[in-house]
Amino acid sequence: MLFRNGRESDNIEDRREEGGGGGGFGGGRSIGVGTIVIALVAMYFGIDPRVILDTASVSQSPPPAARRAAPRSPAEDELARFASMVLADTEDTWGTIFKSGGGQYHQPRMVLYTGATRSGCGVGQAAMGPFYCPADQKVYLDLSFFNELKDRFRAPGDFAQAYVIAHEVGHHVQNLLGISEKVQQARERVSERQGNQLSVRLELQADCLAGVWAHHADRSRQVLEAGDVEEALGAATAIGDDRLQKQTQGQVVPDSFTHGSSAQRVRWFRTGLEKGSLKACDTFSVAKL
Structure with missing residues (x-):
């Protein structure tokens, strides 16, 4: 990408010095990844996440000295x-898009952390990967995920990293437009299988919105190489x-999909990239994803 010397965002919270270590907050019992994921999903689907998180016995944070992370590398x-x-560029792009539609874009904040951190949706852990919390309108990112993206998922490159951030910002856009809330309400009235299908449509729309950002960023600032x-x-x-189910459990169960297949994710990102419009990202009205 060609904005190595571009503007940096003012909406960064750097908590990396706190260093949660990925195993809870010391002393007491840590929250498992499964509990956190369930809590995040529950919040999206109309259940107060505190009902789940409060039963997981989250211990209080230890003194700062006990939480200090290892020195950061220049890399x-x-x-x-x-x-x-990347966050700054999404701010510029979505600000312009919202303004052209007569609205105002409220910028999210991005929290950089190491291992684990507290969020408006409970305790976030690196094993969860990047996530967006609508309760506090923040994107959470442990930078070690980019190494995992390169080494485990074999998806290297700075634009692969930018895509991940833009996808989470896409969830913020959905939140501002009221789409997430509508999906949340709809899931309360349907079966688990149908709820998963709604989740897939929400995630694929976020992929498409990431493509919309890339379309406009390149058109305005020629950032793509x-x-x-x-x-x-x-x-x-x-x-x-x-792809993930095949790797982890050896079989694919489409009814349990929550984010979409590889082909679907590629298709919708490409749709946003080529069309560059919110209207093109209406994953909820199409019969075939």
Whole structure:
């Protein structure tokens, strides 16, 4: 990407020095990844996440000295700077899009953390991957995920990283437009299988919105280089539900998909990238995803 010397966002909360270590907050029992994921999903689908989190016996944070992370490397600081520039570019892009439609874009904040941190949706842990919390309108990112994206998922490249951030910002856009709330309400009235299908449509729309950002960012500021689009498509392919299920459990169960298949994620990101419009990202009205 070509904004290595671009503007950095003012909406960064750098908590990396706190260092949760990924195993809870010391002394007491830590919250498992499954509990956190369930709590986040519950919040999206109309259940107060505190009902789940309060039963998990989250211990209080230890003194700051006990939470201090290892010294940061220059490479990690460079990743943090890049993430800040991507967030800044999404601010510029979505600000313009909202303004052109007569609205105002309220910028999210991005929290950079190491291991674990508290959020408006409970305790976030690195094992969850990047996530957006609508309760506090913040994107949470442990930068080690980018290494995992490269090494485990074999999806290297700076635009693959930018795609991940833009997808989470896409969830923020959905939240501002009231789409997330409507999906949440709809899930309360349907079966688990139908609820999963709604979740897939929500996630694929966030992929499409990431593509919309890339479309306008490149059109306005020429940020894309040769190979960038392939990097994003590689990341979308690597984290499709079918690919992940095949790797982790040896079989694919479409009814349990919550994010969409690799092919679907690629298709909707490409749709946003090529069309560049919110209307093109209406994943809820199409018969075939």
